[in-house]
Amino acid sequence: MFTPAAHTAISFYSQKANDEGRDCSLWMTGDGGSVIMSWRVSDLEPMKIRNLYRYFDIAWQLACLVSYSEPDLLEIHMCQVRVEPTPEVLEYYVTPIGPVFDSESEELVTPGSHFGLCTSDGSIHDTYMKNLNLEPTGDFDSLRAHFLHKNPFLETVTMMPSEIREAVLRRDHSTCCITGLLLTEAQAAVESVIPPILLSELEETSKRRYEVWREVARGLRDSARFDCLKVAGNAITMHRDLAEMYRSNQLSIDVDDKYRIICFNPPKDLGLTLQGSLTINNHSNDRLDDRYLQRHFSRCILLCMIGGGMHEDYNYNAVKSLVGEFGISEASHIDKEDEDWPDDEDARLVEAWMMQFVN
Numbered sequence: 433m434f435t436p437a438a439h440t441a442i443s444f445y446s447q448k449a450n451d452e453g454r455d456c457s458l459w460m461t462g463d464g465g466s467v468i469m470s471w472r473v474s475d476l477e478p479m480k481i482r483n484l485y486r487y488f489d490i491a492w493q494l495a496c497l498v499s500y501s502e503p504d505l506l507e508i509h510m511c512q513v514r515v516e517p518t519p520e521v522l523e524y525y526v527t528p529i530g531p532v533f534d535s536e537s538e539e540l541v542t543p544g545s546h547f548g549l550c551t552s553d554g555s556i557h558d559t560y561m562k563n564l565n566l567e568p569t570g571d572f573d574s575l576r577a578h579f580l581h582k583n584p585f586l587e588t589v590t591m592m593p594s595e596i597r598e599a600v601l602r603r604d605h606s607t608c609c610i611t612g613l614l615l616t617e618a619q620a621a622v623e624s625v626i627p628p629i630l631l632s633e634l635e636e637t638s639k640r641r642y643e644v645w646r647e648v649a650r651g652l653r654d655s656a657r658f659d660c661l662k663v664a665g666n667a668i669t670m671h672r673d674l675a676e677m678y679r680s681n682q683l684s685i686d687v688d689d690k691y692r693i694i695c696f697n698p699p700k701d702l703g704l705t706l707q708g709s710l711t712i713n714n715h716s717n718d719r720l721d722d723r724y725l726q727r728h729f730s731r732c733i734l735l736c737m738i739g740g741g742m743h744e745d746y747n748y749n750a751v752k753s754l755v756g757e758f759g760i761s762e763a764s765h766i767d768k769e770d771e772d773w774p775d776d777e778d779a780r781l782v783e784a785w786m787m788q789f790v791n
Contacts, residue, residue, distance in 0.1 A: 481537035483689065484510060484547060490733045498569050498734070500638040509533070513548040513556070528554050569734050573679040576627045579648060586648070589655035590628040596664055597622045603718045604669035610683070610693055611671055612707050621672040623679060625724040628661035633727050664718035671704060684732040685710045687722045694729075696736035 488508065512530040526548050533539075533547075541547075548556050570578070580587055600622045606615050613619075626633050631652075632644040670678060677683040677695070686692045691710040712720060 479541045481533045485535045490730050494730050494734045500642045509550050510547050511550045515546050571681040579629050583651040590658045599664045600667045608671045621675040625666050625728050628658040665721035666724045681732040681735045684729045687725050
């Protein structure tokens with residue numbers, strides 16, 4: 433009887449994560465949900481253990497909210513783990529190889545390390561995610577486009593007033609808050625931290641988030657409802673070449689790490705040098721509001737950190753398409769003795785995958 437070989441040649445990381453040069457990935461493996469956090473550290477972006485804890489907490493809380501379920505996570509712990517392929521295709525054994533980390537540790541993470549959620553005694557958790565799939569979600573720009581496609585008039589009622597734009601430029605002295613460059617009128621972009629149309633992002637519970645999301649999706653015409661986000665505290669000045677990255681949640685400010693500026697997937701041809709941290713004008717009545725910056729950063733975590741595991745390259749429908757090419761309708765139809773059965777990696781992957789789904 434044929435036993436699928438462990439696919440040791442398949443990377444832990446998806447091709448997309450590799451192409452993006454993604455540093456931090458959070459994904460699941462095993463039967464129902466051992467959670468793995470991977471951090472590929474570069475010299476420019478060291479990661480502290482306390483931030484690993486914080487990033488996971490942000491990812492979990494927001495993943496629950498966007499799926500309209502209430503967060504019910506117990507106290508979590510983390511330890512370094514070894515991840516090894518099992519005979520089941522694209523599944524991995526997760527084994528603790530070190531002590532439980534202190535959640536407030538300032539220690540830097542070793543490059544290429546993997547971490548697992550564990551109990552206080554270091555036993556690996558495998559039940560946290562059984563009822564919630566950790567999946568990346570949409571960025572602010574695409575969510576905004578979704579609403580406008582359904583209700584084009586929302587663009588008018590959620591537009592940033594010109595006087596707010598001018599107030600933000602005065603507050604920031606026409607200087608890019610991300611690079612520190614003095615900007616010309618042509619270079620300056622004033623971006624909403626949270627697009628006013630995404631009113632639901634302000635809600636703290638999944639129930640209220642769903643109610644407000646549905647209200648806007650149905651065509652909320654009361655412009656006053658959006659006024660709380662059409663303010664200078666929800667807008668930031670930056671170089672126009674950074675605006676698209678900011679709107680698509682690839683660039684953000686981590687308020688809780690001394691306003692550290694983080695570019696999650698920096699383009700190779702950016703041509704601009706980012707500051708290490710944001711300079712805040714504390715003496716202005718129109719000061720940037722930390723609440724909005726934190727919401728923006730949380731969305732970046734959900735979008736850029738969750739996922740990145742190899743399953744993204746081998747989802748069920750993609751493999752099912754390959755199965756169709758081989759003329760297989762179910763695992764029992766696999767003729768392992770057929771001399772025409774292809775002897776390549778795709779064929780072995782399809783066979784192992786089908787056997788796993790059926791059995």
